[in-house]
Amino acid sequence: MSHLLHRAANAVMPVAAGARGIELIDAAGKRYIDASGGAAVSCLGHGHPAVREALHRQLDMLAYAHTSFFTTEVAEQLADCLIAHAPAGLERAYLVSGGSEAVEAALKMARQYFVEKGQQQRRHVIARRQSFHGNTLAALAAGGNQWRRAQFLPLLIETHHIDPCFAYRFQAPGESDEAYAARAAQALEDKILELGPDEVLAFLAETVVGATAGAVPPVAGYFARIREICDRYGVLLILDEVMCGMGRTGTLHACEQEGVAPDLMTIAKGLGGGYQPIGAVLLSGAIFEAFAGGSGFFQHGHTYMGHAMAAAAALAVQETIVRDNLLANVVVMGGHLQERLEQRFANHAHIGDIRGRGLFRAIEFVAERSSKQPFDPALKLHAAVKREAMARGLMIYPMGGTVDGVEGDHVLLAPPFIIERNAVDAVVERLGDAVDAVVASLPVAKRRTIS
Numbered sequence: 434m435s436h437l438l439h440r441a442a443n444a445v446m447p448v449a450a451g452a453r454g455i456e457l458i459d460a461a462g463k464r465y466i467d468a469s470g471g472a473a474v475s476c477l478g479h480g481h482p483a484v485r486e487a488l489h490r491q492l493d494m495l496a497y498a499h500t501s502f503f504t505t506e507v508a509e510q511l512a513d514c515l516i517a518h519a520p521a522g523l524e525r526a527y528l529v530s531g532g533s534e535a536v537e538a539a540l541k542m543a544r545q546y547f548v549e550k551g552q553q554q555r556r557h558v559i560a561r562r563q564s565f566h567g568n569t570l571a572a573l574a575a576g577g578n579q580w581r582r583a584q585f586l587p588l589l590i591e592t593h594h595i596d597p598c599f600a601y602r603f604q605a606p607g608e609s610d611e612a613y614a615a616r617a618a619q620a621l622e623d624k625i626l627e628l629g630p631d632e633v634l635a636f637l638a639e640t641v642v643g644a645t646a647g648a649v650p651p652v653a654g655y656f657a658r659i660r661e662i663c664d665r666y667g668v669l670l671i672l673d674e675v676m677c678g679m680g681r682t683g684t685l686h687a688c689e690q691e692g693v694a695p696d697l698m699t700i701a702k703g704l705g706g707g708y709q710p711i712g713a714v715l716l717s718g719a720i721f722e723a724f725a726g727g728s729g730f731f732q733h734g735h736t737y738m739g740h741a742m743a744a745a746a747a748l749a750v751q752e753t754i755v756r757d758n759l760l761a762n763v764v765v766m767g768g769h770l771q772e773r774l775e776q777r778f779a780n781h782a783h784i785g786d787i788r789g790r791g792l793f794r795a796i797e798f799v800a801e802r803s804s805k806q807p808f809d810p811a812l813k814l815h816a817a818v819k820r821e822a823m824a825r826g827l828m829i830y831p832m833g834g835t836v837d838g839v840e841g842d843h844v845l846l847a848p849p850f851i852i853e854r855n856a857v858d859a860v861v862e863r864l865g866d867a868v869d870a871v872v873a874s875l876p877v878a879k880r881r882t883i884s
Contacts, residue, residue: 452479532675533567579838643676647795683791
């Protein structure tokens with residue numbers, strides 16, 4: 434009997450006993466290709482010697498010092514590294530222990546910034562439907578996934594949501610990308626005007642939507658318009674790159690491909706590659722100066738923020754990505770992954786969309802392609818595909834509620850940056866076999882012949 438409360442209360446979990454490179458190994462010796470990086474975390478794979486060496490070295494010097502008493506050399510070095518490669522205007526780094534903490538801190542920074550500036554009336558946060566920003570209460574409130582929010586609604590602060598920029602689901606037939614970008618961004622301006630232009634403090638969005646909708650990239654020009662709207666009304670732009678950032682889409686920050694810089698950015702997952710729990714908020718010089726020239730402090734904090742071991746892991750991960758030119762491999766292998774997914778699934782009767790950037794890709798399932806009708810949520814198709822994939826030694830990141838938090842299924846792929854062509858081929862082959870097995874098991878009335 435396990436005394437752990439697992440994610441699923443009655444789950445009997447396999448025991449992870451080892452890991453090397455792109456594979457995890459269970460206690461029975463079975464190997465699994467980690468094609469999702471856990472949850473888009475393990476960007477260097479497992480057991481990387483450079484990170485292990487850095488952790489041993491840091492442990493011999495210092496494991497922990499509380500940030501109310503000390504800073505540490507390794508935390509300062511990590512902050513220097515992050516800001517040296519940050520989007521324009523981001524000048525400080527605030528180190529926390531994960532993505533939810535980072536989003537929670539960013540929302541508080543946005544509010545305190547306006548308090549410091551004498552604009553206490555600014556209180557509204559606008560985000561997007563079908564977003565996920567974390568499971569702490571403010572982050573959950575900002576998120577737009579109804580299933581995650583439902584039972585906790587009495588505990589959540591008031592937030593406001595607009596539709597995401599989700600071309601497969603929301604772009605009208607015949608509508609150009611330019612027209613759709615304008616229409617999708619206009620929803621933000623409309624919401625700001627509805628709430629009161631001087632009462633909105635921030636717009637929060639994932640640059641490339643991750644878990645809840647499955648690697649959904651924005652159409653060209655969307656975020657440029659969003660940036661203009663935020664500037665017009667003095668609203669802070671917070672980009673959540675916890676899942677899609679730190680190289681996952683082929684550039685260090687996903688927003689580089691949009692030509693925009695946020696006022697606040699949250700990062701985690703690929704920051705430390707799973708070697709230690711770590712996240713960060715990157716904040717603009719203007720926000721820092723408001724704190725420094727006002728109350729003199731940011732009214733927030735966690736016991737393990739700026740943790741020396743976590744900073745050492747993250748610094749080693751980021752230095753390795755640069756030294757080994759791994760972003761170039763993300764681009765090349767990401768292109769190969771997209772090509773192989775299209776070869777395997779482009780004519781599949783139940784795959785409606787294949788999308789993403791870099792090594793951040795997803796396939797969305799549909800019961801019928803021409804109508805884009807999703808499967809009955811009661812089938813839990815995404816969970817069935819995960820089971821079949823695990824049986825074949827493949828780890829993927831499945832999710833239901835893709836369309837509206839209730840209907841829709843997708844599978845997300847986020848393999849390590851070190852992956853090679855033959856491994857990409859193996860991932861797609863095993864995934865294809867898993868999908869075929871699930872479709873074959875469906876009641877005849879709920880499936881169509883694969884074309």
